[in-house]
Amino acid sequence: xxxxxxxxxxxxxxxxxxxxxxQSQFTARRDDASYPxxxxxxxxxxxxxxDLLFDDIxxxxxxxxxxxxxxxxxxxxxxxxxxxxRNKRFxxxxxxxxxxxxxxxxxxxxxxSGACEVVLTAGADxxxxxxxxxxxxxxxxxxxxxxxxxxxxxxxxxxxxxxYMNFYGLTEEDMARxxxxxxxxxxxxxxxxxxxxxTIDDVFASRYIAWPMKLLDCCPQSSxxxxxxxxxxxxxxxxNLDAVWITGLAHCxxxxxxxxxxxxxxxxxxxxxxxxxxxxxxxxxxxxxTDPGSQVHVAxxxxxxxxxxxxxxxxxxxxxxxxxxxxxxxxxxxLGGRLPVNPSGGTLCTNAIAVTGMxxxxxxxxxxxxxxxxxxxxxxxxxxxxxNGGDHQFFGTMVIEx
Amino acid sequence: MPYNVQPGVIGCAIRPAIxxxxxxxxxxxxxxxxxGLADAGIAIDDIDGIIVGCNDQLDGRAISVMMASGAVGGxxxxxxxxxxxxxxxxxxxxxxxxxxQFRTQLVVAWSPTEAGSIPEAERLATDPxxxxxxxxxxxxxxxxxxxxxxHAVQGLRDVAATVLEKNRRxxxxxxxxxxxxxxxxxxxxxxxxxxxxxxxxxxxxxxxxTADFIAERGIVDVAWIRGMGWATEPSFLGDRDLGxxxxxxAAAxxxxxxxxxTDPIAQLDVxxxxxxxxxxxLLAYEALGxxxxxxxxxxxxxxxxxREGRLPVNLSGGVQTFNPVFCTGLIRVAEIADQVRGHAGAHQHKNVRxxxxxxxxxxxxxxxxxxxxxxxxxxxx
Amino acid sequence: MELMSRQETWNITxxxxxxxxxxxxxxxxxxxxxxxxxxxxxxxxxxxxxxxxSDQTLQPTTEWVEVGPGGRIETxxxxxxxxxxxxDPPYAFGYVLLDGADTALGGYFKGVDLTDPAKAAEKLKIxxxxxxxxxxxxxxxxxxxxxxxx
Numbered sequence: 001x002x003x004x005x006x007x008x009x010x011x012x013x014x015x016x017x018x019x020x021x022x023q024s025q026f027t028a029r030r031d032d033a034s035y036p037x038x039x040x041x042x043x044x045x046x047x048x049x050x051d052l053l054f055d056d057i058x059x060x061x062x063x064x065x066x067x068x069x070x071x072x073x074x075x076x077x078x079x080x081x082x083x084x085x086r087n088k089r090f091x092x093x094x095x096x097x098x099x100x101x102x103x104x105x106x107x108x109x110x111x112x113s114g115a116c117e118v119v120l121t122a123g124a125d126x127x128x129x130x131x132x133x134x135x136x137x138x139x140x141x142x143x144x145x146x147x148x149x150x151x152x153x154x155x156x157x158x159x160x161x162x163x164y165m166n167f168y169g170l171t172e173e174d175m176a177r178x179x180x181x182x183x184x185x186x187x188x189x190x191x192x193x194x195x196x197x198x199t200i201d202d203v204f205a206s207r208y209i210a211w212p213m214k215l216l217d218c219c220p221q222s223s224x225x226x227x228x229x230x231x232x233x234x235x236x237x238x239x240n241l242d243a244v245w246i247t248g249l250a251h252c253x254x255x256x257x258x259x260x261x262x263x264x265x266x267x268x269x270x271x272x273x274x275x276x277x278x279x280x281x282x283x284x285x286x287x288x289x290t291d292p293g294s295q296v297h298v299a300x301x302x303x304x305x306x307x308x309x310x311x312x313x314x315x316x317x318x319x320x321x322x323x324x325x326x327x328x329x330x331x332x333x334x335l336g337g338r339l340p341v342n343p344s345g346g347t348l349c350t351n352a353i354a355v356t357g358m359x360x361x362x363x364x365x366x367x368x369x370x371x372x373x374x375x376x377x378x379x380x381x382x383x384x385x386x387x388n389g390g391d392h393q394f395f396g397t398m399v400i401e402x
Numbered sequence: 403m404p405y406n407v408q409p410g411v412i413g414c415a416i417r418p419a420i421x422x423x424x425x426x427x428x429x430x431x432x433x434x435x436x437x438g439l440a441d442a443g444i445a446i447d448d449i450d451g452i453i454v455g456c457n458d459q460l461d462g463r464a465i466s467v468m469m470a471s472g473a474v475g476g477x478x479x480x481x482x483x484x485x486x487x488x489x490x491x492x493x494x495x496x497x498x499x500x501x502x503q504f505r506t507q508l509v510v511a512w513s514p515t516e517a518g519s520i521p522e523a524e525r526l527a528t529d530p531x532x533x534x535x536x537x538x539x540x541x542x543x544x545x546x547x548x549x550x551x552x553h554a555v556q557g558l559r560d561v562a563a564t565v566l567e568k569n570r571r572x573x574x575x576x577x578x579x580x581x582x583x584x585x586x587x588x589x590x591x592x593x594x595x596x597x598x599x600x601x602x603x604x605x606x607x608x609x610x611x612t613a614d615f616i617a618e619r620g621i622v623d624v625a626w627i628r629g630m631g632w633a634t635e636p637s638f639l640g641d642r643d644l645g646x647x648x649x650x651x652a653a654a655x656x657x658x659x660x661x662x663x664t665d666p667i668a669q670l671d672v673x674x675x676x677x678x679x680x681x682x683x684l685l686a687y688e689a690l691g692x693x694x695x696x697x698x699x700x701x702x703x704x705x706x707x708x709r710e711g712r713l714p715v716n717l718s719g720g721v722q723t724f725n726p727v728f729c730t731g732l733i734r735v736a737e738i739a740d741q742v743r744g745h746a747g748a749h750q751h752k753n754v755r756x757x758x759x760x761x762x763x764x765x766x767x768x769x770x771x772x773x774x775x776x777x778x779x780x781x782x783x
Numbered sequence: 784m785e786l787m788s789r790q791e792t793w794n795i796t797x798x799x800x801x802x803x804x805x806x807x808x809x810x811x812x813x814x815x816x817x818x819x820x821x822x823x824x825x826x827x828x829x830x831x832x833x834x835x836x837s838d839q840t841l842q843p844t845t846e847w848v849e850v851g852p853g854g855r856i857e858t859x860x861x862x863x864x865x866x867x868x869x870x871d872p873p874y875a876f877g878y879v880l881l882d883g884a885d886t887a888l889g890g891y892f893k894g895v896d897l898t899d900p901a902k903a904a905e906k907l908k909i910x911x912x913x914x915x916x917x918x919x920x921x922x923x924x925x926x927x928x929x930x931x932x933x
Contacts, residue, residue, distance in 0.1 A: 031786045034531055036637075062486070066464040071791055073459040073526030076486055077764055078637045087652040090634040090769070091490035094458075095483050096465040102482050106494055113500035114404040115630070132867035139464040143799040144426060145832040148925050149876055149889045150862065150869045158860035159877060166909040211861040211900045251480040255838050256468050259831070259887035262857035263880040267478075267839060270858060278478060286503075390468040394481065425835075426802035432836050446841050462797030472838025518796040530791045 017243030020050025024224030042225030059089035063123030096389030100357030124225030163271035168322030186345025226355030248287030248399035357387025413442025413609035438607030455491030455511035489731035489761035545590035573719020604726025631656025731761030813923035
């Protein structure tokens with residue numbers, strides 16, 4: 001795999017490294033901390049991890065998805081002090097659920113452009129304070145045609161499950177298997193929100209939310225923060241720092257209109273994750289990965305509902321569409337298996353929306369660093385992360401290498 | 403210049419969409435994008451990345467980039483979105499081109515007037531812990547800043563009135579039928595009647611490209627990015643000295659250092675400033691090193707910053723002429739790009755070689771950016 | 784120590800311009816109980832609901848095409864959970880490819896007993912033929928019509 005990126009424009013640029021990571025222990029509520037307090041918590045952890053001073057930070061990328069989720073408009077303005085950005089370069093990213101990985105990407109471009117040597121990206125969410133996230137998330141649909149329908153992200157992705165069932169034979173039991181696997185993984189991760197191990201029977205005993213999804217097929221509403229420090233290869237070398245490297249990254253999006261992802265020969269089918277696949281292809285190309293199934297050792301794939309992990313595995317190129325069902329049943333994607341997916345427990349067990357995509361990147365970084373603790377994938381050197389945003393519309397992907 | 407690749411602006415579209423209701427917001431964004439691509443003389447297939455700037459509370463849509471993604475050509479493309487400021491979309495697009503990993507970037511921002519009350523939408527940006535119960539919208543914050551400045555500088559109200567008159571005079575040339583009208587009534591003391599303008603709908607698009615792409619396509623009208631700076635003030639107004647603009651000073655230092663500017667008055671030919679109020683414009687003069695506060699009255703009085711003066715500021719008429727709230731920052735950049743490219747139309751200035759765009763947004767200009775564009779590649783020095 | 788909280792509500796009304804294309808579509812629903820799509824000349828595809836431009840070709844659409852009232856189910860869900868500001872459960876809704884259309888239109892499914900999730904899901908499975916029904920009193924909205932199994 002590549003050691004130095006060669007760009008589309010033929011310019012050889014130095015690598016961008018990850019040198020610090022901070023994340024909260026995610027929970028349902030954090031009444032002890034205000035919103036900026038939560039951001040600060042993660043920032044302090046990341047700064048200590050990187051062993052840097054705030055004076056070293058040249059720019060900050062703020063990670064926050066819909067403002068309404070924290071109930072503060074442009075809440076990044078309130079977070080300026082929490083991230084130490086006074087009189088510094090500062091901007092915010094919002095690509096919905098993909099925001100966290102998009103923010104890491106934006107921080108990456110700050111360094112890759114040559115503009116900055118060291119960049120902090122950080123954010124937090126208090127989804128538990130917004131009353132009902134689905135009320136907010138209904139407002140992501142356009143007021144012209146689709147918002148009048150009772151759409152929410154749960155209902156939207158239940159409709160994806162129905163199509164995946166239709167094309168590939170997915171069953172409710174297959175969905176439950178993802179929950180069982182990820183809850184077990186989360187039980188090993190002290191930062192995960194839902195850490196109780198469950199069985200397939202437990203999933204079936206939980207109530208239907210939106211057929212075929214049951215309560216235990218769904219992610220929680222989590223509170224907590226995330227932060228990462230990125231730096232140029234030159235800075236890392238000069239300071240003799242320990243780092244892992246972002247060797248591939250991309251974003252890709254598909255149509256906003258759910259109804260355009262079905263019908264006659266859609267470019268992107270709502271069963272699948274077309275643009276996630278396209279995004280991975282671009283990131284792999286940049287990283288020089290030609291056979292992800294054998295070259296990737298660990299994956300953190302954004303999947304807030306059990307069914308969506310299947311099309312994410314397909315899109316990552318680990319197998320042909322639909323084959324993920326049988327491979328997961330064989331245990332290939334669990335800790336100790338051939339290619340562990342979501343060893344942290346993933347989005348299904350922890351979803352503080354503003355930073356969920358960042359935590360995917362952070363967890364992969366910890367894995368290839370060999371610092372993941374009880375949920376470490378042995379010998380992982382190359383990992384991938386993804387984030388999905390909008391109505392399953394924006395997809396960010398990254399390749400991280402030791 | 404620290405950039406791996408120097409980006410250039412090759413296309414701009416500034417669209418005041420006043421005739422509202424025949425086009426939805428999504429359609430206005432589509433129209434503006436198409437116009438920006440046409441101005442660059444390229445097709446959407448030439449675009450390999452997109453950055454949009456949009457604000458959920460003004461748009462009335464959560465994650466409002468979703469609605470616009472198709473309109474800006476986002477399907478099957480690499481698109482990111484920033485809601486902090488429209489100028490931030492430009493900066494991120496420029497950084498992506500500068501990384502050498504993209505040949506082109508499309509940057510689009512918009513600001514509709516579909517909210518029942520824009521001040522009410524702005525008020526949601528106050529924190530619920532200490533400030534939400536106060537009547538604090540952007541106009542109030544601007545008024546608080548004006549009050550501090552009036553206290554600090556004697557006779558400032560007359561100077562502010564002259565700045566306002568200058569921008570409205572410039573605006574009459576740029577826009578025979580100015581999109582924004584003066585807001586009636588006493589706004590907020592000390593901002594007198596008519597010193598601010600009513601928000602209108604607007605949309606703006608820019609196209610950025612690498613030198614390789616520009617050479618390959620034989621594009622001649624280019625505004626090269628020679629320096630960029632951006633910075634933020636702290637969150638709470640009470641933590642700031644509203645009579646100064648340290649974040650803009652920091653942003654200007656970054657931009658000038660990159661561009662090799664040591665004497666902005668001599669080295670710049672045109673400037674655009676986010677004049678949400680004339681007080682904001684005066685404060686920017688100082689922070690940008692154009693004119694210290696003790697000289698405000700003299701320089702404004704002798705017409706230094708008028709169309710006929712040594713360094714024209716806001717030939718477009720500024721925010722006082724066209725006020726699509728959220729995208730006023732990106733419009734400043736587009737106006738300077740158009741001046742440098744010789745595409746500014748009725749308000750084109752002669753022999754523009756270098757220009758500076760200042761973008762400010764948020765409560766009393768919490769976010770600040772300074773961007774230097776020029777006709778020639780490289781830095782000035 | 785006592786941890787305190789404050790309750791805040793966002794309450795802003797937006798008046799969204801629908802533009803000419805959606806306005807005409809809703810006018811036809813209200814006045815004539817008919818559904819239309821727009822054809823993209825470049826791809827030939829009929830977009831329902833109608834868009835003034837295609838997000839795939841980025842070309843303006845050029846022609847109105849009447850679609851439905853028959854069609855087939857493309858996807859559905861049956862909601863059993865109460866969400867704030869959304870209807871009381873249970874309800875079924877999803878997307879239908881109307882005859883003559885190339886993309887699917889969202890709407891409610893009515894006339895199916897939703898008591899038993901598995902049985903109800905079988906009645907609404909992908910590919911099932913439906914017919915569009917219109918309300919007597921129509922306001923010009925997607926809630927003026929719904930789908931019933933044919």
